[in-house]
Amino acid sequence: MGDETEDLNTAASPVERFHELHDEGIFVMPNPWDIGSARVLEGLGFPALATTSGGHATTLGRIDGQVTRQELIDHVRELTSVVGVPLNVDAERCFAEDPEGVAVTIIELAAAGASGCSIEDWDPESSEIDPIAKSVDRVVAAVEAAAATGLIITARAENHIRGVQEIDDTVARLEAYRDAGAHAVYAPGIYRPEDIRRVVEVGLPVNYLALPGGPSVPELGELGVRRVSTGASLARAAYAALIDGANELLTDGTSSYLARATSASALNNLLA
Numbered sequence: 001m002g003d004e005t006e007d008l009n010t011a012a013s014p015v016e017r018f019h020e021l022h023d024e025g026i027f028v029m030p031n032p033w034d035i036g037s038a039r040v041l042e043g044l045g046f047p048a049l050a051t052t053s054g055g056h057a058t059t060l061g062r063i064d065g066q067v068t069r070q071e072l073i074d075h076v077r078e079l080t081s082v083v084g085v086p087l088n089v090d091a092e093r094c095f096a097e098d099p100e101g102v103a104v105t106i107i108e109l110a111a112a113g114a115s116g117c118s119i120e121d122w123d124p125e126s127s128e129i130d131p132i133a134k135s136v137d138r139v140v141a142a143v144e145a146a147a148a149t150g151l152i153i154t155a156r157a158e159n160h161i162r163g164v165q166e167i168d169d170t171v172a173r174l175e176a177y178r179d180a181g182a183h184a185v186y187a188p189g190i191y192r193p194e195d196i197r198r199v200v201e202v203g204l205p206v207n208y209l210a211l212p213g214g215p216s217v218p219e220l221g222e223l224g225v226r227r228v229s230t231g232a233s234l235a236r237a238a239y240a241a242l243i244d245g246a247n248e249l250l251t252d253g254t255s256s257y258l259a260r261a262t263s264a265s266a267l268n269n270l271l272a
Helices: 002-010 014-024 035-044 053-059 069-082 099-111 132-146 167-179 193-200 217-223 233-251 256-260 264-271
Strands: 027-029 087-090 116-120 152-156 184-186 206-209 227-229
Touching: 014 152, 035 069, 035 233, 035 264, 053 069, 053 233, 069 087, 069 099, 099 116, 099 132, 116 132, 132 152, 132 167, 152 167, 167 184, 167 193, 193 206, 193 217, 233 256
Parallel strands: 027 227, 087 116, 116 152, 152 184, 184 206, 206 227
Antiparallel strands: none
8 A cells, every 4th residue: 555655646747748748759649629529539459549620619519619628627627626637738829929829829838737738839810920029028928927837838830730831931930930939830731751851850849740651659769850730620520420431321231330449348448
């Protein structure tokens, strides 16, 4: 009993464990979109999870970018209440134009149980990438607000998923975010090994978005990547199965989709 108590007292918190994962090597951090998918992914053995703005929006019947800050905070609180692994948060622009508002979002995410979060430099209102000076000010605000909580702040350069295929600009932005105090960097959309190496050379832990045709997880580890996430792709794959099965019922009246379904017992075992 004494040994068990000692283990409980010395167990790392999710935030502490998230820091440890960044020091240990590459790890995969998939993105659940609701409580059930979070429980399943934890049950499969992933050491950390991350929210997905697109996947979360779909659960509310909306498109990406239409979720409010309070709805995200509530979502994070729901997920952290049912899983024990660290949860990183896709916080989009941190729901604020000014640094003060960014800081409020970071503090509220920490209170909801997040272990880390990202801040991106894409402005959906103007449909443009923010000027680098403005982005740096926002990263500084996020880092300063996170200092007392231990949250890992990941600075995102959105160029490559917004039609700007300029790796030099992406690297310059990530270097500026590094110098502003970011703890990790992320350039979703890159997939060429030479571009990944450029981002790794920034010198902070790199998050990589898993893409079809991109390097495998072992290959990414050899390139120096530290984290691999899936964005909304797992949610879209799940909805694809829903759409395919529903269309079969609607058009053919058959149920062959059940051959591809997870058994009730297998699902129950993951949720137990």
